[in-house]
Amino acid sequence: MIVDLPSTSTREVSKKLVAVRQDVGAMALSRVLTLVVLVEESGLEEALRTASAASHQHPCRIVAVALGGKRGSARLDAQIRVGGDAGASEIVVLRLFGPLVEHARSVVTPLLLPDSPVVAWWPLKPPKNPAADPVGAMAQRRITDVATTGSHGPALRTLAKHYADGDTDLAWARVTHWRAILASVLDRAPFEQVTEAVVAGASDSPSADLLAGWLAFRLKCPVSLVRSRERSGVISVRLERASGPIDLVRPQDGETAVLSQAGQPDRAIALPHRSDEECLADELSRLDPDEVFEDALTKGIPKVTVRRMSMSDAVARGDAPSPSEGRYTAARLAREARTGDAAAMVERAAPEKKSRDSTAVKKAARRKLAETEDS
Amino acid sequence: MSPARISATRNPLRDPRDKRLPRIAGPCSLVLFGVTGDLARKKLLPAIYDLANRGLLPPGFSLVGFARRDWQDQDFGKVVYDAVREHARTPFREEVWQALAEGFRFVPGVFDDDAAFDLLAETVRTLDAERGTGGNHAFYLSIPPAFFATVCEQLQRSGLTEGEGESWRRVVIEKPFGHDLESAQELNAIVESVFPADSIFRIDHYLGKETVQNLLALRFANQLFEPVWNSHYVDHVQITMAEDIGIGGRAGYYDEVGAARDVIQNHLLQLLALTAMEEPTSFTAESLRAEKEKVLAAVRLPDDLGRHTARGQYAKGWQGGEQVVGYRDEDGVAPGSTTETYAAMRLDIDTRRWAGVPFYLRTGKRLGKRVTEIAVVFKRAPHLPFGDTETEELGQNAVVIRVQPDEGITMRFGAKVPGNQMEVRDVTMDFGYGRSFTEVSPEAYERLILDVLLGDPPLFPRHEEVELSWKILDPVERYWARAESIDTYPAGTWGPDSAETMMERDGREWRMP
Numbered sequence: 001m002i003v004d005l006p007s008t009s010t011r012e013v014s015k016k017l018v019a020v021r022q023d024v025g026a027m028a029l030s031r032v033l034t035l036v037v038l039v040e041e042s043g044l045e046e047a048l049r050t051a052s053a054a055s056h057q058h059p060c061r062i063v064a065v066a067l068g069g070k071r072g073s074a075r076l077d078a079q080i081r082v083g084g085d086a087g088a089s090e091i092v093v094l095r096l097f098g099p100l101v102e103h104a105r106s107v108v109t110p111l112l113l114p115d116s117p118v119v120a121w122w123p124l125k126p127p128k129n130p131a132a133d134p135v136g137a138m139a140q141r142r143i144t145d146v147a148t149t150g151s152h153g154p155a156l157r158t159l160a161k162h163y164a165d166g167d168t169d170l171a172w173a174r175v176t177h178w179r180a181i182l183a184s185v186l187d188r189a190p191f192e193q194v195t196e197a198v199v200a201g202a203s204d205s206p207s208a209d210l211l212a213g214w215l216a217f218r219l220k221c222p223v224s225l226v227r228s229r230e231r232s233g234v235i236s237v238r239l240e241r242a243s244g245p246i247d248l249v250r251p252q253d254g255e256t257a258v259l260s261q262a263g264q265p266d267r268a269i270a271l272p273h274r275s276d277e278e279c280l281a282d283e284l285s286r287l288d289p290d291e292v293f294e295d296a297l298t299k300g301i302p303k304v305t306v307r308r309m310s311m312s313d314a315v316a317r318g319d320a321p322s323p324s325e326g327r328y329t330a331a332r333l334a335r336e337a338r339t340g341d342a343a344a345m346v347e348r349a350a351p352e353k354k355s356r357d358s359t360a361v362k363k364a365a366r367r368k369l370a371e372t373e374d375s
Numbered sequence: 376m377s378p379a380r381i382s383a384t385r386n387p388l389r390d391p392r393d394k395r396l397p398r399i400a401g402p403c404s405l406v407l408f409g410v411t412g413d414l415a416r417k418k419l420l421p422a423i424y425d426l427a428n429r430g431l432l433p434p435g436f437s438l439v440g441f442a443r444r445d446w447q448d449q450d451f452g453k454v455v456y457d458a459v460r461e462h463a464r465t466p467f468r469e470e471v472w473q474a475l476a477e478g479f480r481f482v483p484g485v486f487d488d489d490a491a492f493d494l495l496a497e498t499v500r501t502l503d504a505e506r507g508t509g510g511n512h513a514f515y516l517s518i519p520p521a522f523f524a525t526v527c528e529q530l531q532r533s534g535l536t537e538g539e540g541e542s543w544r545r546v547v548i549e550k551p552f553g554h555d556l557e558s559a560q561e562l563n564a565i566v567e568s569v570f571p572a573d574s575i576f577r578i579d580h581y582l583g584k585e586t587v588q589n590l591l592a593l594r595f596a597n598q599l600f601e602p603v604w605n606s607h608y609v610d611h612v613q614i615t616m617a618e619d620i621g622i623g624g625r626a627g628y629y630d631e632v633g634a635a636r637d638v639i640q641n642h643l644l645q646l647l648a649l650t651a652m653e654e655p656t657s658f659t660a661e662s663l664r665a666e667k668e669k670v671l672a673a674v675r676l677p678d679d680l681g682r683h684t685a686r687g688q689y690a691k692g693w694q695g696g697e698q699v700v701g702y703r704d705e706d707g708v709a710p711g712s713t714t715e716t717y718a719a720m721r722l723d724i725d726t727r728r729w730a731g732v733p734f735y736l737r738t739g740k741r742l743g744k745r746v747t748e749i750a751v752v753f754k755r756a757p758h759l760p761f762g763d764t765e766t767e768e769l770g771q772n773a774v775v776i777r778v779q780p781d782e783g784i785t786m787r788f789g790a791k792v793p794g795n796q797m798e799v800r801d802v803t804m805d806f807g808y809g810r811s812f813t814e815v816s817p818e819a820y821e822r823l824i825l826d827v828l829l830g831d832p833p834l835f836p837r838h839e840e841v842e843l844s845w846k847i848l849d850p851v852e853r854y855w856a857r858a859e860s861i862d863t864y865p866a867g868t869w870g871p872d873s874a875e876t877m878m879e880r881d882g883r884e885w886r887m888p
Contacts, residue, residue: 173395176395176396177430179388179395179396180396180397180399180430181399181434182388183386183388183389183396183399184399184401184433186381186386186387186388187386187389187401188401188402188509189383189541191381191382191383192381193378193379193380193381194378194379194381195378215388218379218387218388218390219378219379219387219388220377220378220379220387221378221379255468255469255470256470256473256474257434259434259435261507264507264509265435265504265505265506265507267402267433267434267435267506267507268434268435268474268477269433269434269435269474270427270428270430270468270470270471270473270474270475271430272468272470272471282395286394286395290395291390291392292390292392292393292395333477334473334477356443356444356445357445358443358485360445361443361444361445361483361484361485361488361491362484362485362488362490362491363445364445364446364483365482365483365484365485365488365490365491365494366490368482368483368494369490369493369494369497372494372497372498372501373497
């Protein structure tokens with residue numbers, strides 16, 4: 001259900017929200033937070049789609065503020081979306097024109113849920129200083145996405161300069177799986193120091209910078225960053241240890257990574273690219289300051305050496321693991337798995353009819369045992 | 376700059392403040408006995424996929440199926456695939472499935488066949504070499520307890536029960552943990568003769584449910600509830616686990632066991648322990664268990680079991696628009712069976728906190744609806760500054776913890792009815808998980824399997840707890856065994872009249888859940 005309220009006031013919007021709730025009935029759900037989306041008109045629909053998908057995990061009120069032209073007289077156009085059009089959330093879209101553009105805070109304030117946290121999200125251009133932004137100042141958590149800026153290097157530096165508790169960035173959420181796998185590798189023997197680390201990632205991927213910054217701060221060893229082609233995301237991480245390197249490689253566009261470690265067989269693991277919804281939902285699930293992000297951003301990244309050479313040069317010199325080899329290994333592992341192609345399992349007929357007779361089963365066990373001992 | 380130190384207990388990449396990082400199990404495999412069973416198909420296999428999908432399984436994780444079937448690995452893969460497609464909670468992702476399926480192995484075998492276990496040992500060794508499972512293996516015995524002894528002996532014989540060096544071997548067993556104290560001790564002796572006590576994980580899937588864990592949060596993280604959580608304010612507690620289904624295809628098992636052994640001994644007494652225990656000094660496995668054991672040891676049975684327990688059997692009737700047969704007419708049930716399908720009992724806890732507060736436990740098949748809940752019912756206010764007529768409709772305040780379905784918490788209290796008369800009536804205030812948090816809370820088995828792989832035991836009952844609960848239940852069972860007849864109740868109702876009478880004797884009544 002969509003209700004349009006052109007040239008209106010927040011008082012009207014609040015009244016209408018209550019009325020709509022009563023009409024629809026089902027809207028009387030508890031909402032755990034208010035998500036304020038600050039976006040230009042062009043990115044509005046996309047942002048709302050992402051936000052309402054994320055709201056399946058965190059029922060919230062989404063207040064989207066679209067800033068229009070500053071000229072002309074002050075005007076507020078509002079739209080309320082509930083039910084099927086809004087997923088598990090209720091959406092209020094506010095379009096601001098004229099001098100009102102400077103005063104987004106005044107229209108957001110009356111629409112915040114009582115006694116619950118406020119999260120501000122800039123799906124596109126992050127503000128210079130999120131915590132000083134009038135809306136950002138009201139929020140417990142401020143989510144930016146530096147990947148949407150043309151040059152993320154300076155953007156990260158600005159973010160670091162103005163960092164305040166509660167700031168976070170979607171580029172950070174995108175590398176959570178990477179971090180999880182790397183951390184779990186160091187949970188196991190051999191417990192050796194990491195002497196050097198190399199991260200390879202796209203020249204337009206702030207996630208690679210953050211990952212490298214995190215490693216640099218936590219491992220206190222030299223970390224360098226090599227650049228691969230644009231739009232390829234994070235490609236690989238190498239951690240050097242005395243016993244040999246740990247390589248985690250996800251070939252471009254691949255969803256499967258290969259983990260290689262000296263003295264251990266290569267292992268494949270699903271490492272899918274995370275969608276914006278997942279990342280946003282992740283951000284909404286915790287509202288306290290993310291100190292680990294702060295360390296990576298403000299103290300880690302300055303320690304990272306950005307190499308001039310391209311990734312292919314680094315691979316050629318043996319400084320970084322080769323993504324094509326990674327792809328080859330992933331394919332080999334899939335081939336070697338004796339189950340063969342996993343797709344074959346899918347198409348296979350259900351095996352229920354096969355023998356459950358004990359003698360036949362015993363025979364099968366012996367046959368299989370003989371096969372394994374032979375090979 | 377010298378690199379950060381790394382040791383077994385110090386991983387510089389981990390930080391307690393880093394709440395994003397999930398705990399991923401170390402390299403390991405899971406060997407599943409009884410892959411053809413219902414539990415494996417509906418719960419375990421889907422839970423394993425869901426874990427993989429959430430990125431919580433280690434690279435190289437492998438799953439070995441063991442069953443009395445002449446299958447190839449691919450046949451096993453197909454069984455897993457079907458189970459995953461039908462029952463998994465998270466969306467199906469090709470790449471996750473692909474990576475997981477590479478680790479599937481199948482061992483065709485009969486439990487008393489040495490060759491089958493030699494093959495299993497060989498398979499596990501190959502996995503260590505090929506997929507780097509590092510000698511870490513968990514054995515999940517999703518099989519009838521009668522086979523535990525054979526399987527444990529076989530595992531020991533084939534050298535599967537002991538890991539080398541740092542590696543671990545763990546065994547997971549499901550209820551029932553015996554059918555009385557003696558058999559529970561026997562069963563334990565069998566398993567403990569092969570695996571050390573801290574490698575044995577007894578799964579009670581109720582304890583993996585979010586709500587049960589939330590019970591701990593509710594009690595110990597809030598200031599609101601703990602001050603009234605005692606005999607000064609609480610009148611009594613009702614713990615209910617009702618099922619609307621009959622015994623289905625489990626007649627053979629159920630007719631031997633009955634409702635009390637099937638449910639009260641494990642689930643309900645665990646819920647009682649969590650509701651009644653004192654605050655643990657920390658949330659480590661040891662302190663949690665210590666508190667649970669203390670409260671279970673303080674449980675006292677009523678002197679007159681005839682007056683304070685009730686049992687019954689469902690007779691034919693109408694259940695939810697469907698005519699169903701009585702228990703004795705179910706396939707596989709002896710015509711004259713006196714096995715109970717409904718059991719209720721009063722228990723008292725001899726501690727300062729709970730003196731004089733009865734705990735009423737009830738469970739049954741073919742009851743009004745499927746519901747599990749803990750209702751803490753409070754005393755009436757000592758003085759009401761209202762006229763009798765004004766508070767006629769006011770009941771007792773209650774906090775209800777709904778375990779399933781629709782997990783959450785309900786509070787019941789009095790509110791004034793709008794209008795110019797002063798009239799107070801019961802209203803409820805609801806908190807639902809699905810409404811305030813994710814609509815996708817993980818399945819209990821996901822949590823439990825992950826805990827097994829991580830070696831994290833707080834949610835698993837220890838053998839001492841199992842023994843204590845049998846000590847509570849055994850006298851009741853012995854008393855019931857002496858009776859020749861059993862009460863009946865029509866299917867679809869809330870149990871036999873004797874259960875109502877039992878409550879009336881105490882001047883109370885069962886809640887309508």
